[in-house]
Amino acid sequence: MMNRIPAAWVAACLAAVLAVPAAAEEIADRQARAAKAVEVLKSGAGLKEKQDACRELARVGGKAEVPVLAGLLGDEKLSHMARHALEPIPDPAVDEALREAAGKVKGRPLVGVLDSIGIRKDAQAVGLLAKLLGDADAEVAVSAAISLGRIGTLEAAAALEKALGTAPPAVLPAVCDGGLRAAESLVAQGKSKEAIALYDRLRAAGMPKAIRTGAMRGAVLARGPAGHALLVEALGGNDPDILDAGMRLIYEIPGKEATQAIAGAVKGLSPERQVAILLALGNRGDSAALPAVLGLVKSGPGPVRDAAVRILPQLADASAVPMLFELCDDAGTAKLARASLAALPGADIDAAIVAQMKPDGKYRLLAMELAGERRAAAALPAVLKAVDDAQDPIRLAAVRALEFLAGPEQRPVLARILGRAKDPAERLPALRGLVRLSGSANLPVEKQLAFCQEAMGLARGADEKKVVLAGAAGVAHPEALALAEGCLGDAALKGDAEQAMFRIAMALSGSRAETARTVIEKLAASATDDNVKKQAQRALRQLEQAEEFVTVWQVSGPYHQPGKSNQDLFGTVLAPEKPGDTSAKWRTLPAGTDSSRPMILDLLRACGGEQQVAYVRTWVRSEKEQPAKLLFGTDDGVKVWLNDKEVFANPAGGAATPDKYKTDITLKSGWNALLLKVTQDTGPWEFCLRITTPDEKRLRGLQFSATPPAK
Template sequence: MAGGSLFSIIHLTWFIPMLNIHKQLRLSACVALGMAVLLAASSAYAEKSEAELLAKLNSDAPAAEKAVTCKYLAIYGTTESVPTLGKLLVDPELASWARIALEAIPGPEANKALRDATGLVEGRLLVGTINSIGVRRDAESTETLAALLKNSDDNVAAAAAVALGRIAGSDAAQALTPMIAAKSETVRSAVAEGCILCAEQCLANQNTAEAIKLYDLVRQAEVPKPRMLEATRGAILARGQLGVPLLVTQLRSDDRDLFRLGLTTARQLSGRGVDQALVAELANTTPERAALLVQVLTDRPKQAVLPAIMAAAEQSAKPVRLAAISALGQIGDSSCLDLLFEFATSDDAEESQLAKKSLATIPGSDVDTYLLSVVNSGEGKAYPVAIALVGERRIDATGLLKPALESAKPSIRQAALVALGEVVQAENLSLLVDKVLGDKHSEDLPVAIQALKTASVRMPDREACAAELSAAVEKASSIELKSKLLEIVAAVSGTKALATVGDAAVSDEKALQDVGTRLLGKWSTADAAPVLLKVATSDNVAGNYQVRALRGYIRIARQLPMDIAKRSEMCRQAWQAATRTNEQQMVLEVLERYPSQANLELANEAQDIPELKEQATKVSNEISNKLKSS
């Protein structure tokens, strides 16, 4: 690889993470990424010793080669490399590459080289050097950086502020705090960031008082809003339970950003006092904000105040009610079931839907027992709701649901059908089969069919299920009903299901030929291939359904996994069964996709058909080329 090309790759790989020079917090990851790229790009460098690498830097080699060398010194360099790398810190072209190595080399020598360079460079080179000092967290550079806070170049002063924040410590904080009132907004923002970084380190060192002092300084200063918000959050969390009043202040603020900060911070601050404050605010704020506070309480499940949520559900303001009803689904227990059923049976569709959803998700066997007792009562507005919930919660209650199938009310019958679709076991599948075959309520038939399908596809023994459904197909009184049942049979799949659908496809009824070939054409396993070929070549099947079956057969040859010999055999059989050019062209496409000697022979034979000669010749050539190169 040419030096220039390698330089471009390395430059791109290492420059992207440096685009924001104030966010180089993952040096190790960058070094690892650079190492991987370098090793892949040029193994020759890996064999060089540190001395050879330094000789390259001291030579008149192109800058691109020296840049690569710096990357290797970031991996293999020691204190022996520091003097040479230090000289490059004043080189506009190589300074950034030298800094990468110096950032990685352990020892005070690298710190000193960077510190000394601050007196030799200016502008962007100085900013970069300061950033590297910050990356290394060189405490001995604190005094140097403190002086640079007053540099006439705002970018230099800002870099120094952030670097001091990374170094942290009392000296760094002492240098930063007076500069929070700097005239330049750029500098004030960076100083605020530095103070926040210092505060975080104070917290890590258990110096909470100093952390609070720094956070308060920033949040009360004239700094960009993001810094103020960050400091406010830190001030609340650093105070712990003593930060609750400050949290409440944010929750009462007219500033939407501060209010949202309060919501976020409330989720992070533990303690009973937070819950009590949130509950108190429910009555002192707007309905829209109260609804959001309910969500915050819900997101604190280990400390949530369930009675307060239940009380909120009974408030007159609808946004609060809706939020509370939804919250009960996450933190509720058996104590809130009566309340939720009251909402579930209300005339308000939105409240009813949310309450039903909550009832479906509240955990606990006592909830199941409650629902079964409502179903057992067999009366009231709660009856159909409880039936539906039995299905949603998958409670095995077939015996209790059976009487509901004979109800005079369609809503109850249909709710029971849906629930049985979710809970019925194999031994009781006939309940749904009978409802499909002979129910006197025609309006229930679509629901019964869907319930039977839902139940059938989850049966553990699909062959037994398919056998029961196949018998139902024979008993069905209409072609339309037979077709619906065949769709369920196909959804169950398996050997028996395939045979039943195959028989329908070759029956005397064209409507069954239609549904049978349609279902076979979508079969997901290769064992449908012989059945499709039989249908495609049956004299009893209408021509258009023969074509559909043959196309389904070709689809299996094209898409489903099988060995090459079997695929070639299928292509040969499809070719022999095809009576139209369209299907023959589809076979040729399969031949080209899966090159083999047998497929080449068939493609050569296809050249004898004038309409296919051009495509067949192309396919033959493609197969030949692929076979030669394999």
């Protein structure tokens, strides 16, 4: 049997064979270009031509071109460009040429040569550079110091440390800067002991402030855990430069042990410094500081205790909650402690607050108030028990919490409270809670309407009915219009009713265009609220331009993932496009606000950001199964699904031009679910869409709903 050679092996061999002439051709081309540049440098060409030749050699030059370039290092006009060409050539001949030139050239060319030696980190030049640290020309000495720092060997560091005691004022800052660079390099080489010695010398009194603070940072970090004591010493000392470095290190030094060391050092300091360090610990955000901070909460002087309480939300876990409740008894800390309890993040904090809601708990009332402020769902069972409590403060706090915690399942509880309560302090939060349920974008619009109708039936007086009208304004249903219109006869409610009618009509303008137009025309002609009248007049002009476009949508998003572009996300399957996945959160997408383009829906305004995607959805009701066409434009890419079936996809960017894309569809009889995924690169983020007959004429008789139709 004949052996078969693997195809991949054959392909690899073929690629290698083909690569040989290609590589040889590239080398020949580089050599030819280099030779041409050398000819220019040797000729009587002008300065500009020779500078361009040096630039070319920076790209294609090699060892063969080093002698020609080295010959220019003493040229006042061409030295800089010659060094520019030499520095990238990866050959020791360059270093030899630079060292040789450093012994011959003078003035500015010498300064440049020394810079190039440092850039190439030529360790063989340390002796030469060390001698030049004492050069009479300060620029030469400065360049030598900086280059020694860049080289960063033990020998370079030793030369710089020696020069610290002899350098003149004009050169000392550069020697110090070189020392910092060298010490950092030594740390990277694993030579921490030598680096620490140099850092300690540089942070000594008498050195420039910027050097001392930088050296202090290096001295602490190079020591590792042993540097914690040095940091604590700096924070407690009286040297302002070192203290400044220590304060900066609080944000930088890693590890819980460092946090504990810093926090443990706070107590013995002056109140002013304690406050400053506490605030820095708060920004550090490490809970390892919590025990020390809690100790200061208990026993620190006034300003220190206030600062400790203030940073607790940045540090605390549930263990701090009982103490914070106790601090609410103290007039001096009550405000800060309560604010901390309201701000502390996490379900464990919610649970700790709920634990304070026991019937005989000392802080039951405060815990009840906080549960509502925090929207703590874990508190709902305790809140539901407390809405019937005999103690007025407890009952009122529970009802106020229920306003924010109630879901559709708690509707009967809210209705019962409204049926029995007489005090506005109890009735209004219960009513607002019931109305809030009508604003859930995930509820069918019929249920939203039912909540508003029930709330209006339970409302008493103008103040309560205004609450219901505000909620009804967000319900896109003809009967919500009727509910608002029924309040026009009450002078105290007329303005609110007109505002609600306008908002409902605008929400219906895409799904019930004729009904919406009739209401808006009426408001434009005779609304008593001048603002509503002007809004209605503007809306009529916009509706005339946008009447063929779908303008009722819900939006979900934005969706973004670390490291992924909008193009990556275009192909990523996310919750809204997964059939049966109900985890996506939807909200009403505002109508277009650009009077010159009222059909354009603005996702940037609704979602903001870049490199992400959003989804929009609506439902289309057709009286029969019929062919149709989608015409739409998006900025940027788009995918379209009709009844969970993908019907269009294009990742390309561009403007949201009406009718930019077209695709044929079939509408089934009844409600059809329409979903778009729109990507965002940068800049505008928009879309528009209309549905026509297959020959792109107006398709009449369709209805639209932004919320899921009742099944």
